[in-house]
Amino acid sequence: MIKRIIVFLIxxxxxxxxxxxxxxxxxxxxxxxxGDYYIEKTPTELKVSNAVTAIVVNYRxxxxxxxxxxxxxxxTGLSSIMYRRRRKGEKQIRAKLPSSxxxxxxxxxxxxxxxxxxxxxxxxxxxSPGGGFQGGAIIATATLLMLISYRKFKVNHNVISWIxxxxxxxxxxxxxxxxILGMTFxxxxxxxxxxxxxxxxxxxxxxxxxxGFKVASxxxxxxxxxxxxxxxxxxxxN
Amino acid sequence: xxxxxxxxxxxxxxxxxxxxxxAVLAKKNxxxxxxxxxxxDSGLHLLFVAIGYVNNGTxxxxxxxxxxxxxxxxxxxxxxxxxxxxxIGFAVTAVALSLVIRLYRxxxxxxxDEIKNLKW
Numbered sequence: 555m556i557k558r559i560i561v562f563l564i565x566x567x568x569x570x571x572x573x574x575x576x577x578x579x580x581x582x583x584x585x586x587x588x589g590d591y592y593i594e595k596t597p598t599e600l601k602v603s604n605a606v607t608a609i610v611v612n613y614r615x616x617x618x619x620x621x622x623x624x625x626x627x628x629x630t631g632l633s634s635i636m637y638r639r640r641r642k643g644e645k646q647i648r649a650k651l652p653s654s655x656x657x658x659x660x661x662x663x664x665x666x667x668x669x670x671x672x673x674x675x676x677x678x679x680x681x682s683p684g685g686g687f688q689g690g691a692i693i694a695t696a697t698l699l700m701l702i703s704y705r706k707f708k709v710n711h712n713v714i715s716w717i718x719x720x721x722x723x724x725x726x727x728x729x730x731x732x733x734i735l736g737m738t739f740x741x742x743x744x745x746x747x748x749x750x751x752x753x754x755x756x757x758x759x760x761x762x763x764x765x766g767f768k769v770a771s772x773x774x775x776x777x778x779x780x781x782x783x784x785x786x787x788x789x790x791x792n
Numbered sequence: 793x794x795x796x797x798x799x800x801x802x803x804x805x806x807x808x809x810x811x812x813x814x815a816v817l818a819k820k821n822x823x824x825x826x827x828x829x830x831x832x833d834s835g836l837h838l839l840f841v842a843i844g845y846v847n848n849g850t851x852x853x854x855x856x857x858x859x860x861x862x863x864x865x866x867x868x869x870x871x872x873x874x875x876x877x878x879x880i881g882f883a884v885t886a887v888a889l890s891l892v893i894r895l896y897r898x899x900x901x902x903x904x905d906e907i908k909n910l911k912w
Contacts (some may be wrong), residue, residue, distance in 0.1 A: 558818070561814065561817045561818045564813075564817060565810055565813055565814055567808050568809075568810065568813055571808065572809065572810075573808050575805060576802045576804070576805070576839065579802075579843055581798035581801070581802070581842065582797070582798075582845050582846060582847040583847070583849065584793060584846045584847075584849075584864060584867075585848070587867075588869055589844070589867035589868055589869045592868055592869065593852060593865050593868065596852075596854070597854045597859070602824075603853055603854040603855060604852070604853045604854075605852035605853065605854070605865070605868040606852055606853075606868045606871045606872050606875065608868075609868055609872040610872045610875055610876075611867060611896065614872060617876060618876070621876050621879050622879070624879070625879055625882070625883055626879055626881050626886050628882070628884075628886050629886075630889055631887050632886050632890045633892075634893055635890040635891060636890050636893065636894070638897075676871055677867065681853075682855075683851065683852065683853065687875060687878075687879055690811075740883065745819070749854065749859075750854070750855070750856060774884055777869070780893070781869070785847070790891030
C-alpha cells in the first residue's frame with residue numbers, strides 16, 4: 555500500500571511540473587524562430603522540397619551521423635547480448651509448425667512490392683514525406699514477413715554487415731569530401747538542381763540512400779538476431 | 793476550438809507520459825517496464841510535434857501546389873528532432889528487450905521482484 559502511495563506521489567510531482575511547463579507553451583502560434591529560417595532557406599538555397607529532410611540531412615547532418623551510429627551500436631550491442639553458443643547438434647528452432655500455404659504465397663507476392671515501396675520512400679526522401687530511416691524500416695518489415703512465413707528463410711549476416719559498412723563509409727566519405735573541397739563537414743558540394751526534381755538537393759539524395767540501406771540492413775539484422783537466438787523452451791543452460 | 797485542441801493534445805501527451813512512468817514505477821514485469829518506456833517516448837513525440845504546430849499550417853514540404861500559395865507551414869525543426877528521437881527510442885527498446893530476454897533465460901522469470909530484491 556505504501557508503495558502505491560509513493561508511486562502516485564512521484565507521478566503527481568512529475569505531472570505537476572510537466573503541466574506547469576507545457577501550459578506555458580502557446581499552441582499553434584508561429585513563434586518566428588529558427589524554423590522560419592529553415593523554411594525560407596530550404597527551397598531557395600538547397601532546392602529541396604521537404605524541409606524536414608533538409609534539416610535532418612543537411613543542416614543537422616552531423617546529428618544524423620551520430621544517430622546512425624547509435625543505431626549501429628544498438629544493433630551490435632543487441633547481437634552481443636543475445637549471442638548464445640549452441641551445443642553440438644542443437645538446431646535453431648523457429649516455429650513448431652510451418653505457416654500455411656496462403657501466408658507463404660502471399661508473402662512471396664508482397665515481399666518485392668514492400669522492398670520496392672521502401673526503396674521508393676528513401677529515394678524520394680527529399681521530395682515527399684519519408685526518408686532513409688522510414689524506407690529502411692519498411693524494407694526490414696519485408697524481411698520480418700519472410701521470416702515469419704518461411705522457417706528456412708535465412709538472413710545472411712555477412713552480406714548484411716557488408717551493406718551496412720559500405721553505407722556508413724559512403725555517408726562519412728560524402729562528409730569528408732566537403733572538407734577536402736574547402737567547405738565544412740557534410741556541406742553540399744554538388745549542384746542543387748531544380749526544386750521538385752528527383753535529382754535535386756545535391757548530397758542529400760546520396761546520404762539518404764546510404765542511410766536507407768544502412769537502416770534496412772541493421773533492422774533486418776536485429777529482427778533476425780532476436781528470432782534466431784530466442785528459444786523459449788531452453789531453460790537454465792548458462 | 794483552439795482552446796479545446798490545446799487542452800486535448802497537450803493533455804494526451806502528458807497523460808501518455810504519466811501512464812508510461814506509472815508502468816515503469818509500479819509494474820513488476822520487465823516487459824511491461826520496457827513497454828512503459830516506449831509509452832513515455834510516444835507521449836514525448838506527440839508533445840514535440842504539437843509544439844511545432846502553426847495554426848492552419850501545412851506540412852513543411854514545398855510541393856508544386858504549395859509553392860504558389862502563402863499558406864503558413866508548421867515548424868519543421870521539432871519534426872526533425874522527433875525523427876531522431878524515434879530512432880533513439882527504437883535503439884533503447886531493442887537493447888532493453890534483449891536484456892529482458894537474457895534475464896528471462898537466466899532466471900526463468902521476468903518478474904523483477906523475483907529476480908532480486910531490486911524493486912520494492
